[in-house]
Amino acid sequence: MRKYLKSIISILVCTLLFNGFLFGIQIPVYADSLNSQFVENNIYSGFNLKSKRYIEDIQSTLMEFNHIKSGAKLYYLQNKDNNKRFSISFKTPPTDNTGVNHIIEHSVLCGSKKYPVKDPFLLMKKQSLQTFLNAMTAADYTTYPVASKNEKDLENLMSVYLDAVFYPNIYSNPKIFKQEGWHYELESPESEIEINGIVYSEMKGAYSSPYRLLFNEITKSLYPDTIYKYESGGNPDEIPNLTYEKFIDTHKKYYVPSNSCIFLYGNLDIEKELKFIDKNYLSKFDKKEVDTSIKKQNPLAKRKVKIGYYPIPKDSDIKDKTYLSLNYAINNISDEDSIGMSILSDLLTGSDYSPLKKALKENNIGLDSGAMYDPSYMHPTFSILVENANEQDKEKFEKIVDDTLRKVIKEGFDEQSKNKLESIFNSYELVKRAVTNSNFKGQVYEMLVVNSWLYDQNPIKQLQLDSKFKTFKGKIDEKYFENLIQKYLLNNNHSSLVVLKPKQGLEEENIAKLKNKLSEYKSKLSKEEIDNLVKETQELKKWQETPDSKEAIATVPTLSLSDLNTKVDKIPTVEKSKNGIKILSHSLFTNGIDYTKMYFDTSKVPQDKLLYLSLLSYVLGDMDTDKSDYMELEDKMDRYIGGISFDATTFRKYNSDKYEPRMVVDIVSLNDKLPYAFEILDEIINHTKFTNKEHLREIIQMQRADFENNISNAGMGIAISRAGAYISDEGKYNDYLNNIDFYKFICDLDDNFDRKYDEIVKNLDYVNKLVFNKENLIVSYTGDEKGYLKFEELFNDFSNKIKDEKYSTQIYKFDDNSNDEGFIIPSKVQYIAKVGKMESDFKEIGKLMVLKNILDNDYLWQEVRVKGGAYGGGVSIRSNSVMFVSWEDPNLKETLNIFDKSVDYLKNFNADEREMTNFIIGTFASLDTPADPDAKAAMADSMYISETPQEELQKIREEVLSTTAQDIRNYGSILEKMLKESYNCVVGAEEQIQKNKDIFDNIKKIVEN
Structure with missing residues (x-):
């Protein structure tokens, strides 16, 4: 569960952030004097300013408004952040599993009264400067957030969203419901009936994930009498039960201002925005009572046991593949205790020496474990999770958890746990500083509000x-956390034991059931009903294929080229040298955090040891050293720094097929903890011992389990990686190290571990020695100038501890037999990649970016998503290759044909000056994506290693600005040549892959048993 536990820790961090667990940091860009003329209880454009409060902790002023006529709530969080935000949210408690609120979320963005185009959301996506544009459905609410650094652009986005939610075209056009939600599809009277729809396809993909199914079972077990037992996204088996009438009635009920919360953020002309919202929207509505009350769950009298299933291939072994979870409903909890429970989850299972994790491991319950507190809904939950376990261990699992919790209460947390609490504070301090210096802090504050x-x-x-925060520093000595265990866990009968079991062939069984159900449904239809269904299918496709009129498109607001920032913001990079090692210094404000990266040359590793290089990146930092066992090492990393990561990757040379393999060491630490960072890194790279046999075995088993447990979510990544290997040596290298070959390698090591143990240790030692060497090392530091002086002093000492040997550079040769491959996984949908290499490099990267915007947001969106029913599609264009992709796609050959037909689309591309301007504006949004200091430095480092001049960034901007419709048409012929020698990789359902086996040279199951 290591990778999954990392995501749990991320959720935990976010949980604490969203529940107020940030620290007060003085951010100099903020001021509390903005719009000081606003006075409480005064009326501004129909809004009553209910309260106004300056919040020192985040250096912002929060204004709370009530709209008098409509009853809408509006919050404005005022500061000088130029990444401005707007959102409107509605309480949308579900009443069944049809996913009605999720389908409404998609559908309202398909045209409205003021913007009568089929997809204004898409138009804004491809022609605005948005830095964030999305819509999301949670368990009990739906939200529509946008962000932009340009206030005019934000106003345009606000207008589109407000018109969409209050005046959508769903009332006059039922085809929107069919397209976004679900519909029966019948091409001809002789064809088989199918079900299609964008949300339907999305949720089919989601329901292949065991984690999604596990958390669904948890909420159903704890809250059987509340809305939380329902899947707000929609269960694909029940989505087809949703009627158009229920869909419309749900929108009528919930999408009214009285049931809304509007959030504005950043450096805005708030008087202007209030006037706009009132005049154009809220003043048109009166207050309306909306019942969105959520029934509280009566406490369960005793622990409930619930069994669920998830799919695995029909010939797979089910041993050690069950998920166990003990779950508790946490009712009537204070704000302080809510934070305490989040911390408690980490104290109990956050490291191998944490009491609960240690007990489960010692008793061989599963391969890994974790705990999670989730306060994101009205009913918080606390879950203890184990994966790669067995059903027969469920009673033992319960007993170990209960006994361990009682032991902690009786004996208290030990010294290691106290150190863990210090680690937690260190981690949150880093997260807090990173968030408050990031471009997405507005999103964090928005979620809180x-x-x-x-x-x-x-x-x-x-x-x-x-x-x-301050209240928690001494609480571990006050038995505070032990009291939380007693109160919310041991004395709490409102709990459940959920067992999620693997079921062989479940996916195939479900597919067959649906096929039979649809066949039976068709057999009961009259000839007239069948003809009507064929007609409805044709009419839907005709509507989808009919382009919006130029008059309709012209209603959607846009910017002009004069609104663009045509000059690139250069990333400060100064090249220096210390002890013969290149150092790249990036002087940026980092809010007290040091970002250090080291790029070690890995070209000395022999080809037959490359898979050990990948394994090395996983085991470093998680093995014993000469100075510490692996648990003590983990404790030091957690207490003193933000972590050290190791990543074997490549950097492609500018305008070349050549690439440079590197091991990237990434270190994050607070300014005053940087000395510890160098001490710990020295301990890891120079003193690691790979001889802890049982722990090494455990790491290998976890790597295997991670791949197998996440395979249903990783289909797109597998397809992209494999397809990249068909066309370049760099792609072959990366695919070999990180994809199916590495998984097979890990399986072999796991299956033959005792026999191969000495060989594994020897090879890890050998590769470690080759990698961590001074030759060709490049180091990067990001922080202020004062921080750099301290860094240089520390690095001078550290550099003397790095070996300085000479090794031969290796030449890597991989199999050149490129294949069209189909990989079978337990899934209801496909993940498709089609890739080809250009005869010569493209020189004008900026024009390619415009081409990508056009293909992504015009052609592929329309053909793959809207008409095909896939959740998404896109294209990746490099200077010498093009890759088309689709994900959560119900189709296969049809989508590959769409990719091929992109040639005709480009050759016949016709856009007037205004349309081309809009495509250029949308492309600029990708050029100006907000980035934190660490991301900016990583980009500058990549350009340096790849020998890409920073002047290229300005050149790209100018190329984007100069792109014409003729340029786009010219790419049609280039793409045509590429597609004639392209390759396909599909990861997906066995039925679809076997049905289309003629297009594959090889069909394989990734997980054989």
Whole structure:
């Protein structure tokens, strides 16, 4: 569960952030004097300013408004952040598993009264400067957030979203419901009936994930009498039960201003925005009572046991593949205890020496374990999770958990646990500083405010953060956490034991059931009903294929070229040298964090040891050293720094097929903890011992389990990686190290571990020695100038500890037999990649970016998503290759044909000057994507290693600006040549792959048993 536990830790961090566990940091760009003329209880454009409060902790002023006529709530979080945000949210408690709120979320963005085009969302996506544009359905609410650094652009986005939610075209056009939700599809009277729809396909993909199914079972077990037992996204088996009438009635009920919360953020002309929202939208509505109350779950009298199933291939072994979870409903909890429970989850299972994790491991319950506190809904939950276990261990699992919790209460947390608490504070300090210096802090604050509105909490209290943190420093000595265990876990009968079991061939069984059900449905239809269904299918496709009129498109707001920032913001990079090692210094404000990266040359590793290079990146930092066992090492990393990661990757040379393989060592630490970072890195790269046999075995088993457990979610990554291997040596190298070959390698090591143990240790030692060497080493530091002086002093000492040997550079040769491959996984949908190499490199990268915008957001969106029913499709264009992809796609050959027909689309591309301007504007959004200091430095490092001049960035901007419709048409012939010698990789359902076996040279199952 290592990779999964990392995601749990991320959720935990976010949980604490969203519940006020941030620290007060003085951010100099903010000021509290903005719009000081606003006075409480005054009326501004129909809005009553209910309260106004400056919040020192986040250096912002929160204004709470009530719209008098409509009853809408509006919050404005005011500061000088130029990444401005807007969102509108609605309480949308579901009443069944049809996913009605999810389908509404998709559908309202398909045209509205003021913007009568089929997809204004798509138009804004391809022609605005948005830095964030999305819509999301949660368990009990739906939200529509956007962001932009350009205020005019934000106003355009606001207008599109407000018109979409209040005046959508769904009332006059049922085809929107069919397209976005679901519909029966019948091409001819003789064809088989199928079900299609974008949300339907999306959720078919989601329901292949055991983690999704596990958490569904948890909420159903704990809250059987509440809305939380329902899948708000929609269960694909039940989505077809949703009627158009229920769809419309649900929108009528929930999408009214009285049931909404509007959030504005950043450096805005708030008077202007209030006037716009009132005049154009809210003033048209009166207050309306909306029942969005959520029934509370009566406590369960005793622990409930619930069994669920997830699919695995029909010939797979089910041993050690069950998920076990003990879950507790946490009711009537205070804000302080809510934070305490988040910390408790990490204290109990956050490391191998944590009491609960240690006990489960010693008793051989599963391969890995973790705990998670989730306060994101009205009913918080606390779950203890184990994966790669067996059903027969469920009673033993319960007993170990209960006994361990009682032991902790009786004996208290030990010294290691106290160190873990210090580690938690260190981690949150880093996260807090990173968030407050990031471009997405507005999103964090938005979630805090919206969540407080959802559950009738005080948003000001949620944003006042310092005092909450300070109360926890000494609590581990006050038996505070032991009392939490007693109160919310051991004395809590409102709990469940969920067992999620693998079921061989379940996916195939479900597919067959659906096929039989549809066949039976068709057999009962009259000839007239069949003809009507064929007609409806044709009419839907005709509507989808009919382009919007130029008059309709012209209603959608856009910018002009004069609104663009045509000059690139250069990333400060100064090349220096210390002890013969190149150092790249990036002087950026980092809010007290040091970002250090080291790029070690890995070209000395022999080809037959490359898979050990990949394994090395996983085991480093998780093995014993000469100075510490692996648990002590983990404790030091957690307490003193933000972690050290190792990644074997490549950097492609500018305008060349050549690539440079590197091991990237990434270190994050607070300024005053940088000395510890160098001490710990020295310990890892120079003193690691690979001889802890049982722990090494465990790491290998976890790597195998991670791949197998996440395979249903990793289909797109597998397809992209494999397809990349068909066309370049760099692609072959990366695919070999990180994809199916590495998985097979890990399986072999796991199956033959005892026999191969000495060989594994020897090879890891050998590869480690080759990698961590001074030759060709490049080091990068990001921080302020004062921080660099300290860094240089520390690095001078550290560099003397790096070996300085000479090794021969290796030449790697991989199999050149490129194939069209189909890989079978337990899935209801496909992940498709089609790739080809250009005869010569493209020189004008900027024009390619415009081409990508056009293909992604015009052609592929329309053909693959809208008409094909896939959740998404896109294209990746490099200077010498093109890769088309689709994901959560119900089709296979049909989508490959769409990729091929892109040639005709480009050759016949016809856009007037205004349309080309819009495509250029949308492309600029990708050029100006907000990035934190670490991401900026990583980009500058990549350009340096790949020998890409920073002047190229300005050149790209100019190329984007100069792109014409003729340029796009010219790419049609180039793409045509590429597609004639292209290759396909499909990861997906066995039925679809076997049905289309004629297009594959090889068909394989990734997991054989």
